[in-house]
């Protein structure tokens with residue numbers, strides 16, 4: 291997982307200073323008017339949003355389009371070409387981006403293969419890209435038994451598809467209630483329904499305005515960035531899609547509806563404890579390798595800290611002044627990930643005498659293996675062993691109505707900024723089509739090298755996700 295800053299991740303995050311320096315912290319006001327984060331601190335460290343500017347510079351394939359700050363969500367049109375001028379009936383589509391998960395235990399290895407074959411997940415320097423697939427095959431094979439155990443313990447598969455479908459349905463109804471008729475599609479990155487399938491359906495349905503909404507509140511190269519890169523490649527390659535007006539909501543953790551809904555869940559769960567005011571609010575976010583943030587300019591850490599700040603501000607406004615802590619879970623492989631690590635912090639908190647703890651998963655809005663298995667089973671057990679006596683966990687937002695209603699608002703606010711993608715600069719074709727012999731040689735060489743690397747770094751096999 292070496293840092294390759296030439297990776298095409300973060301496409302579409304070409305943020306100019308004037309845009310990056312503005313966002314909304316007064317969560318009750320639906321406008322983009324206050325300076326962002328520079329003066330914010332809640333015991334967490336972090337840079338300002340000017341980072342995003344830096345991050346845009348290190349990615350050489352960023353687009354020329356100007357992002358628009360729309361009611362607290364970073365919205366980015368796919369490009370700056372002219373929008374449609376002729377009058378036609380508007381057929382709105384909303385494309386929800388998500389990770390996807392194996393539905394059965396047999397799906398686990400191929401799902402993991404898709405995940406590790408993503409150059410935004412294992413970021414190899416360009417010269418070593420030919421190793422990507424052999425490495426993915428090897429790592430997925432080695433990791434599959436452990437992953438299967440995890441999925442077996444939560445019922446034999448990931449609940450993500452079902453929950454995401456429910457969210458899509460709820461969003462469609464929330465839009466309808468606001469007098470916006472829209473088809474809502476689901477595009478998973480690593481399992482069915484794949485992004486390609488969703489995009490084909492959008493084409494068949496003759497959608498003529500599209501809003502892309504990742505189901506990740508915070509932006510990361512490894513999640514939203516990866517899905518947008520795939521979308522961009524698909525759209526550029528297609529004559530019809532390259533002319534379709536599209537708006538992408540890059541992140542929305544700062545929206546009032548999300549912050550309030552999270553605060554509601556936390557407030558409710560706190561009431562289950564004997565002495566709610568003594569409970570440590572423990573935010574556990576999915577980690578990313580440090581190099582993403584340090585070398586590639588991933589805004590994920592900054593956005594996460596900003597997000598926690600906003601939720602805590604909202605709780606304070608409700609008279610809830612509990613201590614809180616942010617840590618990162620689910621690291622994979624031999625590299626350094628964002629710290630502090632959830633497991634280590636839980637042990638420390640136990641040692642420090644914390645007796646009551648409320649875990650809050652914060653990087654994802656559905657239940658999934660990392661809430662149901664990692665937090666509810668592994669971390670709970672560790673916490674109790676470490677001296678924490680009272681354990682609670684906030685459920686994922688799922689279809690909470692205040693949250694879904696706010697997502698519908700985000701979609702409506704983004705619609706006017708939809709613009710078409712240019713048909714130029716088609717993404718690089720797969721080398722298999724161009725030179726099958728060279729491809730075969732690279733695969734064989736790659737498999738051999740991947741095997742050697744895996745002998746040196748057996749950690750992929752052992753570490754928790």
Ligand SMILES: C=CC1=C(C)c2cc3[nH]c(cc4nc(cc5[nH]c(cc1n2)c(C)c5CCC(=O)O)C(CCC(=O)O)=C4C)c(C)c3C=C
Nearest residue numbers: 390391392411437440448510512576578622653658659755
């Ligand atoms: C914001 C959320 C996520 C980030 C950031 C993220 C980065 C990331 N993940 C891996 C490796 C794995 N992730 C796996 C599952 C998984 N990851 C997320 C979310 C984020 N990942 C979710 C919601 C899920 C669960 C899907 C489900 O089926 O419920 C897995 C597989 C699980 C297993 O047990 O093996 C792996 C592996 C990396 C390497 C990474 C950043 C580089």
Ligand SMILES: [Fe+2]
Nearest residue numbers: 389576620755
């Ligand atoms: Fe993950």
